[in-house]
Amino acid sequence: MTQSGTIFLVGAGPGDPDLLTLRAARLIERAEIIVHDGLVDPAILALARPDAELISVAKKRARHTLPQNDINALLIREARKGRDVIRLKGGDPLVFGRGGEEAEDARAAGIAVEIVPGISAANGAAAAAQIALTHRDASSIVSFVAGQCKGLSDQNWSGLAGKGRTLVIYMGVKTAPQIAEKLMGDGLAPDVPVAIIENAARPHMRVVRGLLAGLPQLVTDNAIKSPALIVIGDVTAREDHLIAQTAVEAAE
Ligand code: SAH
Numbered sequence: 001m002t003q004s005g006t007i008f009l010v011g012a013g014p015g016d017p018d019l020l021t022l023r024a025a026r027l028i029e030r031a032e033i034i035v036h037d038g039l040v041d042p043a044i045l046a047l048a049r050p051d052a053e054l055i056s057v058a059k060k061r062a063r064h065t066l067p068q069n070d071i072n073a074l075l076i077r078e079a080r081k082g083r084d085v086i087r088l089k090g091g092d093p094l095v096f097g098r099g100g101e102e103a104e105d106a107r108a109a110g111i112a113v114e115i116v117p118g119i120s121a122a123n124g125a126a127a128a129a130q131i132a133l134t135h136r137d138a139s140s141i142v143s144f145v146a147g148q149c150k151g152l153s154d155q156n157w158s159g160l161a162g163k164g165r166t167l168v169i170y171m172g173v174k175t176a177p178q179i180a181e182k183l184m185g186d187g188l189a190p191d192v193p194v195a196i197i198e199n200a201a202r203p204h205m206r207v208v209r210g211l212l213a214g215l216p217q218l219v220t221d222n223a224i225k226s227p228a229l230i231v232i233g234d235v236t237a238r239e240d241h242l243i244a245q246t247a248v249e250a251a252e
Contacts, residue, residue, distance in 0.1 A: 002082040003082060004079050004080050004111050004112070005080075005082055005083040005085060005111075006084050006085075006111070006113065007076075007079050007084075007085045007087060007102070007103075007106045007111055007112070007113050007114075008027055008084060008087065008113075008114045008115075008116060009093040009099045009113065009114070009115045010024045010027055010086055010087065010088050010089065010093065010116040010118070011024060011090075011091060011093045011118015012039075012040045012089060012090055012118055013044075013090075013118045013119040014090070014091060014125065014128075015043075015124070015199070015200070015202035016124075017043050017044050017046075019201055021116060021117065021118065024116050024118065025047060027086055028044065028047045028086060028088065029047055029049070031049070031052050032053065032084070033052065033055070033084075033085055033086065034052055034054050034088050035055045035071070035074060035075060035086070035087050035088070036054065036055070036056055036057070036087075036088040036089070037057055037058055037088070037090060038056065038058030038090075039090025039227060040090055045088075055074070057071050068098055068101060071102065072101065072102050072106070073105075075087055075105075075111075076106060076111055079111045080111070087099075089118070090118075090121070091119065091120040091124070092117050092118045093116070094115065095120045095121075096144075096146050096170050099115065119201075121170060121200060121227065122168040122170070122229060122231075124200050124201040125197040125200030125229045125231070126168075126231070127201075128197065128200045128205055128207075129195065129197050129200070131195060131231060131235055133166050133168070133231075134166065135238065138234040139164055139166045139235050140164055140165075141160075141165045141166065142165075142167075143157075143161075143165070143166070143167050143168065144168050145157060145160065145167065145168070146169075146171050146172075147170065147171050147172025147175050147176075147179050147230070148171040148172075148174070152178055152179070152182065153178075153182070157182065157183065157186065158186045158187075161186075161192065162188055162189075162233075163234075166231065166232070167183075167233060168231050168232075169229065169230040169231075169232070171226070172228075172229075172230045173196075173228050174226075176215050176216045176230065177215075177216040179230065180212055180215040180216055183232065184212065184213070188212060188232075189212070190211065190212055190213035191212065191213065192212040193209065193210075193212075193233065193237035194211065194212055194230060194231065194236060195207060195208065195230075195231045195237075196208050196219065196224055196229070197229050197231065198224050198225065198228040199227065199228070200227075206222070208224070209236060215230070
């Protein structure tokens with residue numbers, strides 16, 4: 001019987017190939033087969049060998065090209081052929097990436113799994129926009145939440161945002177109005193500063209800032225598209241940011 005290969009769940013970071021770990025870069029460069037999702041930047045896939053088999057299982061909100069179970073089955077099937085499978089995922093594979101489910105199914109099938117961490121969008125976006133998620137003067141807690149429609153009203157975010165806290169919302173562009181309403185319903189002041197970082201660590205990155213009550217308007221006025229992160233809290237509006245932003249606007 002052929003010895004099964006290993007399934008490597010590899011984080012591709014927020015987009016810029018320079019933000020891959022060395023281990024991720026080495027695995028991509030020597031891979032025979034890479035199964036990747038839609039968030040992985042083409043510049044990263046370009047590191048693969050010309051003869052590598054690249055399989056996209058791109059998932060767009062409300063348009064699943066390949067159901068999760070089929071992805072898990074595909075990984076297991078390929079590993080059983082005796083080759084190592086690189087499962088490349090945007091950001092970190094274990095942050096809102098369904099990496100946990102893929103690893104569980106692979107382990108249940110008796111396939112070895114290795115996980116290579118990546119820079120999650122929150123960390124990549126914070127660095128690119130120079131937002132100190134836990135600036136000592138403004139925040140001592142940072143939370144990551146998922147803002148997609150499904151289950152939004154069931155999620156308990158109370159206490160995650162407000163004075164001394166930073167809330168980072170993944171997948172929240174489409175549901176920005178419900179998010180603003182939910183947070184204000186939980187008692188958050190309408191004038192809490194917010195920032196949206198679109199395409200962090202990629203070409204055409206944009207950072208826009210405003211206040212919680214104006215979040216839906218900020219999304220529509222700037223035609224913000226996924227992938228984007230919403231950051232809520234005082235750390236998004238340090239005085240030096242506002243001075244820097246005004247200087248940029250004045251120069252335009
Ligand atoms: N595992 C990924 C997250 C997958 S969920 C990670 O750790 O980053 C997908 C969401 O991540 C997107 O809807 C968006 O909110 C965020 N995201 C991913 N890449 C991004 C980028 N380059 N800029 C801004 N947000 C990004």
